Amino acid sequence: MTDADVTAPRIDAVFDFDALLTDDEREWQQRARRFAQERILPVIEDDFERKHFRRELVRELGELGFLGMHLTGYGCAGAGAVSYGLVCLELEAADSGWRTFVSVQGSLAMSAIHKYGSEEQKQRWLPGMAKGELIGCFALTEPQGGSDPAAMTTTARRDGDEWVLDGAKRWIGLASLADVAVVWARVAEPAEAGDASTESGPSTRSGTTVRGFLVPTSTPGFTATPIDGKLSMRASVQCDVDLDEVRVPADAMLPGASGLSGPFGCLNEARYGIVWGAMGAARSCLESALARSTEREVFGRPIGRNQLIQAKLADMFVEVEKGILLALHLGRLKERGALTPAQISVGKLNSVREALEIAHQARAILAGDGITNAFPVMRHAANLESVRTYEGTDEIHQLVLGRALTGLNAF
Numbered sequence: 291m292t293d294a295d296v297t298a299p300r301i302d303a304v305f306d307f308d309a310l311l312t313d314d315e316r317e318w319q320q321r322a323r324r325f326a327q328e329r330i331l332p333v334i335e336d337d338f339e340r341k342h343f344r345r346e347l348v349r350e351l352g353e354l355g356f357l358g359m360h361l362t363g364y365g366c367a368g369a370g371a372v373s374y375g376l377v378c379l380e381l382e383a384a385d386s387g388w389r390t391f392v393s394v395q396g397s398l399a400m401s402a403i404h405k406y407g408s409e410e411q412k413q414r415w416l417p418g419m420a421k422g423e424l425i426g427c428f429a430l431t432e433p434q435g436g437s438d439p440a441a442m443t444t445t446a447r448r449d450g451d452e453w454v455l456d457g458a459k460r461w462i463g464l465a466s467l468a469d470v471a472v473v474w475a476r477v478a479e480p481a482e483a484g485d486a487s488t489e490s491g492p493s494t495r496s497g498t499t500v501r502g503f504l505v506p507t508s509t510p511g512f513t514a515t516p517i518d519g520k521l522s523m524r525a526s527v528q529c530d531v532d533l534d535e536v537r538v539p540a541d542a543m544l545p546g547a548s549g550l551s552g553p554f555g556c557l558n559e560a561r562y563g564i565v566w567g568a569m570g571a572a573r574s575c576l577e578s579a580l581a582r583s584t585e586r587e588v589f590g591r592p593i594g595r596n597q598l599i600q601a602k603l604a605d606m607f608v609e610v611e612k613g614i615l616l617a618l619h620l621g622r623l624k625e626r627g628a629l630t631p632a633q634i635s636v637g638k639l640n641s642v643r644e645a646l647e648i649a650h651q652a653r654a655i656l657a658g659d660g661i662t663n664a665f666p667v668m669r670h671a672a673n674l675e676s677v678r679t680y681e682g683t684d685e686i687h688q689l690v691l692g693r694a695l696t697g698l699n700a701f
Contacts, residue, residue, distance in 0.1 A: 301576065305611050310618060311372070318373040321354055322380035330384040335663045337525040338385070341518075344525075345467060348391070352422025356381075356392055358400035360559070364416035366400075372621035375566035379614070382567035383574045386673035387526030389567040394463040395419060397559035399426025402472045402502060405555055406546035411504060415470055427468040427507075427514075429459040429531055430553050436461065436679075437686050439474075439500070439550055444533060446475040446503060446543075453503060453543065455511075455536040461680070465514035465529035471505045472544075473533065474553050502544035502552055511536040522672040558634050561681045565620060565637030568677055569613040571670040572645035576606045578665045579652035586657075593655070602651050609644045616640060632694040635687040642678045649674060 302308065308316060329347055337344060351357055355367040356377055362368040382389035400419050403411055403426075418424035430439060444457025455475055465471060476498040505512060511534040516527055544552070580603055583594030593599050620637050623629040649671035653660040660667055678684060693699050 301573065301580070301607060301610065304607065307611070307614060307618075311376075315370065315373045315376060318359075318369060319376035319380060322356065322377040323383075325350070325354060325356075326380050326384035326388075330381075330388055334385045334525060335666075335669070338669055339524075339663070341520070341524045343387070343467070343527050347388075348425065349422040351392065352420060356396070357422055358396040358404070358416065358420050360396065361400060361404045361416075361420075364404070364412055365420035366404075366416065367420075370621075371562070371624035372618060375563065375617055375621050378563040378567040379570035379573075379617075381570065383570035385525055385669070386567065386571060386677055387523050389563065389570070390463060390523065390526055390677075393560045393563045393567075394428060395426055397563055398428035398556050399468075399470070399472050401556045401559045402428065402544065402547070402552070403504070406502060406544040406552055407504070408541070408545050410541070411544070415504070418469075424469040425464055425467050427462050427464040427471045427529075428553075428556065429462045429465065429471050429473040429505075430557075431459060431461050433458055433460040433530075437683060439553065442474065442476055442500060444473070444475040446477045446501065448477075448540075449537075451540050452537045453540065455503060455505065455533045455538070457533045459531040459533070461517070462514070462529045462531050464527055465507070465531050466516050467527055468507050468514070471507055471512065471514075471531070473503045473505045473536075474500055475503060477501050499549050500552065502547045503538055503542045504544065505533075505536060505538055505542065509536050509538060522676040524672075554631075557681055558631055561634045561638045562620065562624060562629070564677060564681055565634070565641045566614075566617045568641035568645040568674065569610060569617060571674055571677075572606075572610050572613065572641075572648040575645075575649045575652035575667045575670055576603070576610055578667055579603065579606065579655040582656050582659075582665075599655060602655060606648045606651055609648060613641050613644055632690055635682070635690040638682060639684055639687040639691070642674060643684065646671065646674045646678065 329350065359367040359369045359377065360371060360374040378389050381392060400416060403415050415424060419426055432442060432444065446453045446455045455473060457475060478498055507514065513532040514529040516529050583599050583603060584592050586593050616637055620629055620633060623633065649667055652667045656665055656667060659665065689700050
């Protein structure tokens with residue numbers, strides 16, 4: 291199959307978004323669209339039903355250059371921010387779980403090592419992760435809540451030439467599949483000045499700061515248990531992680547990260563990908579509703595001839611295009627090194643909120659059949675409920691923006 295053979299969404303004909311992209315960016319998008327159509331879409335409904343993650347696709351993602359693609363060196367593609375965003379959009383148009391995998395692997399685990407790791411740590415882990423030969427996870431969220439990492443209870447204490455980690459993490463993507471975990475823990479050392487300006491107030495408890503550790507998941511005391519009973523992200527893997535006297539060498543600490551600015555630097559990379567990805571899910575829902583509106587006949591004519599249906603389709607289309615244009619704007623800012631956390635919050639809040647509303651409107655147009663897996667809409671809606679929660683809830687991003695607007699911290 292050539293790039294020209296990859297089916298493009300019908301809505302592209304109304305709004306010529308391609309004209310705003312470079313040839314290289316279009317090539318990345320087509321590559322991701324082809325992979326989504328050929329390797330994910332034919333099996334995703336069954337995988338979602340069976341709660342099955344296709345690990346065999348991980349190396350294919352690596353071969354295509356999607357893993358850590360925005361990073362440079364160590365086997366990474368060094369692609370631009372917009373190219374990375376377009377890949378996220380196309381993967382999430384198939385299923386949020388696969389964009390989540392790319393985010394956890396590349397924007398969280400690999401970014402942490404790339405940003406904060408020693409040269410030895412980078413050489414050890416990044417080339418294999420870029421190829422999909424090794425999988426990483428990012429262990430920050432804890433059972434008592436994810437929006438207040440300053441209340442972290444996981445600890446690391448020095449014992450001779452080792453660090454000893456104790457604690458628990460929850461909702462850790464890929465942990466049961468991972469070869470290495472980036473574990474964030476409190477250590478007893480003075481917090482660095484200026485690190486208190488975070489999303490959720492003070493950096494850490496008095497007298498401690500947060501540091502990152504690279505923990506091979508084969509280390510005794512590290513246990514990852516997949517969370518069952520999920521009604522969302524069922525073709526993906528999220529885990530509880532227990533750390534019971536986990537011993538790692540002194541050089542397992544990421545030397546370049548001290549305080550919550552470390553994990554937040556990675557979270558902002560993942561949030562940027564969500565800005566694009568959620569619009570992929572929204573586009574998929576719109577496409578399903580649009581196709582159904584021309585095929586289904588009620589009262590002797592296609593429902594798409596009704597003004598109310600056309601009004602809904604038009605409103606959904608406008609929000610998809612606005613969201614994609616916002617993502618493009620943020621991508622261009624990121625490529626110039628000018629993107630701020632508050633701007634990322636604008637994108638994450640808007641994209642996920644609007645994608646959910648589009649999924650709900652699409653389900654209504656599909657009528658009763660919309661609740662079946664004959665259409666992807668209910669699966670997207672369920673997945674987006676998770677996307678809405680992770681990497682900052684709506685409320686957290688609203689407070690980030692409120693602080694940016696007023697200069698007052700309401701956390």
